[in-house]
Each structure stands twice: as structure tokens, then as C-alpha cells.
Amino acid sequence: MHFDTLALRATHQPDPTTGAVVPPIYLSTTFARNETNELPAGYTYTRPNNPTREALEKALAALEGGAVGMAFSSGQAAAMTLFQALSPGDHVVLSADAYYGTPALLEQVFHPWGLTYTRVDMRNLDAVQQAIHGNTRVVWCETPSNPMLSITDLLTVSRLAHEAGAICVCDNTWATPVLQRPFDFNCDVVMHSTTKYLSGHSDVLGGALIFKRDTEFAQRIRLLQGLSGAVPSPFDCWLVSRGIKTLGVRIRAQTVTAQAVAEFLNGHYGVEKVHYPGLLNHPDRALIQQQMNAPGAMLSVQINGGAAEAIRFLGKLKLFTRATSLGGVESLIEHRASVEGPTSATPQNLLRLSIGLEHADDLIADLAQALAD
Numbered sequence: 001m002h003f004d005t006l007a008l009r010a011t012h013q014p015d016p017t018t019g020a021v022v023p024p025i026y027l028s029t030t031f032a033r034n035e036t037n038e039l040p041a042g043y044t045y046t047r048p049n050n051p052t053r054e055a056l057e058k059a060l061a062a063l064e065g066g067a068v069g070m071a072f073s074s075g076q077a078a079a080m081t082l083f084q085a086l087s088p089g090d091h092v093v094l095s096a097d098a099y100y101g102t103p104a105l106l107e108q109v110f111h112p113w114g115l116t117y118t119r120v121d122m123r124n125l126d127a128v129q130q131a132i133h134g135n136t137r138v139v140w141c142e143t144p145s146n147p148m149l150s151i152t153d154l155l156t157v158s159r160l161a162h163e164a165g166a167i168c169v170c171d172n173t174w175a176t177p178v179l180q181r182p183f184d185f186n187c188d189v190v191m192h193s194t195t196k197y198l199s200g201h202s203d204v205l206g207g208a209l210i211f212k213r214d215t216e217f218a219q220r221i222r223l224l225q226g227l228s229g230a231v232p233s234p235f236d237c238w239l240v241s242r243g244i245k246t247l248g249v250r251i252r253a254q255t256v257t258a259q260a261v262a263e264f265l266n267g268h269y270g271v272e273k274v275h276y277p278g279l280l281n282h283p284d285r286a287l288i289q290q291q292m293n294a295p296g297a298m299l300s301v302q303i304n305g306g307a308a309e310a311i312r313f314l315g316k317l318k319l320f321t322r323a324t325s326l327g328g329v330e331s332l333i334e335h336r337a338s339v340e341g342p343t344s345a346t347p348q349n350l351l352r353l354s355i356g357l358e359h360a361d362d363l364i365a366d367l368a369q370a371l372a373d
């Protein structure tokens with residue numbers, strides 16, 4: 001089945017009791033027992049389980065081709081719960097270029113709790129190998145990376161993890177299953193911030209973990225999900241399920257526009273460098289062809305000059321909204337180093353663009369007028 005058909009099938013089942021084509025939102029926090037004290041549908045209480053959340057979780061598993069999906073109240077809650085399933089003394093290997101919240105969780109929450117971690121440039125496979133120790137339990141990849149759009153070889157990195165008895169987790173937020181299915185490259189867990197492309201309209205916060213197999217580790221995380229309760233509300237689950245129905249068309253349209261924007265910026269006299277997997281000069285071209293169906297709608301651009309020039313350029317834009325986050329239908333732009341704070345290693349002249357559904361010609365005209373001096 002093609003992805004678009006799968007996405008519809010996974011999120012659309014008419015309600016068997018009423019025939020409602022759009023499934024209802026089960027707001028109830030509690031579920032009644034019958035005369036003999038049994039739970040007719042197996043639901044007890046919404047923290048451990050809820051029908052609307054369960055529908056989303058099944059859809060997430062189907063989209064990625066995994067055995068089990070779990071929904072969380074944010075991407076960070078998903079990452080947090082995965083790390084909570086480890087034990088003090090365990091070690092994590094993490095990409096050097098990753099969403100800044102992931103290393104922040106490890107440093108500020110889990111390091112004091114007893115986890116150790118090593119950050120490594122995942123393009124350097126020898127460095128990945130050297131970073132993996134006997135107590136490494138998790139190798140955490142993010143590809144394309146944030147904000148440099150570098151590509152990790154998932155097949156090799158997951159093999160290195162497995163050789164050491166560790167699991168390979170892939171943060172697939174930027175690619176989405178439309179562009180890349182990490183289980184096809186032997187990853188064990190896929191993580192998403194559903195806040196981004198999966199919901200797609202910048203109006204819901206959510207996260208997900210999807211497991212290739214229903215292992216003991218997956219069951220431990222299921223336990224933590226219900227026990228610690230970082231779960232999304234039924235309404236938020238319903239919004240993410242609705243977003244998934246249009247994921248394929250949105251990503252494809254946004255990718256076509258992003259390619260045009262990247263080509264316009266690449267080679268413009270006011271631009272130092274463009275980072276986009278769809279450009280022929282991307283250093284990881286071979287890997288992109290092997291691993292991704294299309295280059296996606298995220299790109300970064302380094303403007304000639306430093307932070308001041310980049311911020312002056314931002315100020316002149318009329319169609320792009322100056323805001324963090326990504327994956328919505330409206331185009332966003334941000335000065336990434338400001339968002340990441342004083343410890344950021346991101347170049348000061350770098351701007352990150354999330355391309356939405358506006359017409360490419362209008363976006364390019366806006367960028368052109370802001371670059372003109």
C-alpha cells in the first residue's frame with residue numbers, strides 16, 4: 001500500500017456504534033464496569049489508556065511500520081520517558097548536531113540521575129564506533145540533523161549499536177515517515193515531535209515513540225507512560241490523527257517549494273552557504289539517495305556576515321513569520337543561535353527555514369527583496 005492510502009486507512013475507521021465517519025473524541029477520564037465488575041472494552045482510566053489515544057498510537061505504528069506506538073504530551077516527554085527506562089550507570093551516544101532539547105535533558109536531568117553520554121559527529125563512523133562502550137544502551141540519531149541538515153547513515157550506525165548490544169533510536173521528526181522509514185534501516189525505536197509535521201498546523205504539542213518490536217524495553221516504556229502520565233489529551237490526539245491524513249500531500253508540496261527556495265538562495269551573492277538535502281552540492285548526497293524518498297521542507301541558510309546581518313535580513317521579511325518550531329503550513333524562519341542560547345555551537349549567521357504551503361514565487365520574491373541592498 002502507498003503511504004497516502006496507509007495514512008488514511010490508519011486514521012479513518014467509521015465509528016461502529018453510530019456510523020460517524022469522523023471518529024468521536026473520547027473525553028472521559030474513567031470507564032464503567034458492568035454488573036459483574038468487568039470492563040467491557042478493557043479501558044479503565046485515561047492516564048494508562050484512552051480510545052482516542054489508542055487510535056493515534058495504532059496509526060503511528062502503522063505509518064512507521066512498527067509493532068507498537070505510544071503517544072506523549074510532547075516530543076520532550078517522549079525522549080524523557082525513553083531515558084527513564086534506562087538505569088543509572090548506563091551510557092547514551094548522541095549526535096553532536098541534534099535538537100538542543102535532547103542533550104539538555106541528558107545534561108540537566110539524567111546526568112545528575114546517573115546516566116552518562118557522549119556526543120559525536122555521526123557522519124564520522126569511526127568516531128561513533130569509538131564512542132560506544134560496554135555500558136552503552138542507546139545510540140540516538142537525528143537525521144537530517146538540526147539545524148545543519150547533515151545525514152546519518154542509519155544502516156551502519158544501527159549495526160554498530162547492535163554489535164555492542166545497544167538499541168538505535170532515530171528522531172524522525174524532520175523527515176517524517178513520508179521521507180524516511182528508519183525501521184527499514186534496522187533502527188529499533190522511532191521518536192517524533194508530533195508538534196511538527198505530523199499534526200502540521202502549529203496548534204498542538206505532542207510526541208511519540210514507535211517500537212519496531214514489542215520488546216521488554218517497549219513494555220517498560222508503556223508502564224512508565226501510564227505511571228508518570230506525560231500523555232496527550234484526547235483532543236490533542238484527535239488533532240494529530242487529523243493532521244496525519246494530509247501528511248503526504250503537505251510534505252510533497254512543501255518539498256517542491258523548499259527545493260525552489262534552496263536553489264534560489266544557493267549561489268545568491270548575499271548568501272554564504274545553503275544546507276539542504278535536495279542540493280547537488282550536499283556532502284551526503286549518496287546517503288540521501290539511499291535513505292530518503294525526497295529532501296523535505298527544512299533548510300538552513302548562512303547569510304554573508306554575522307548575527308547582526310542575519311537579524312537585519314530577518315527584519316525585512318514580510319511573508320515568513322519570525323518564530324521557532326517547524327512543520328506547519330505557514331513558513332517560519334528563525335535565528336537558531338538566539339533560540340539555543342549562549343552555549344550554542346550553531347553559526348551566528350545561520351537562519352533556519354521551515355517552508356510552508358505558500359506559493360514558491362511569493363516566498364522567493366520575499367527573500368529576494370530582503371537580500372537586496
Ligand SMILES: *Cc1c(COP(=O)(O)O)cnc(C)c1O
Nearest residue numbers: 074075076099171173193195206
Ligand atoms: C521540536 C523537536 C523536538 C522536541 O519536541 P517538543 O514537541 O517541542 O517537545 C525534538 N526533536 C526535534 C527534531 C524537534 O524538532
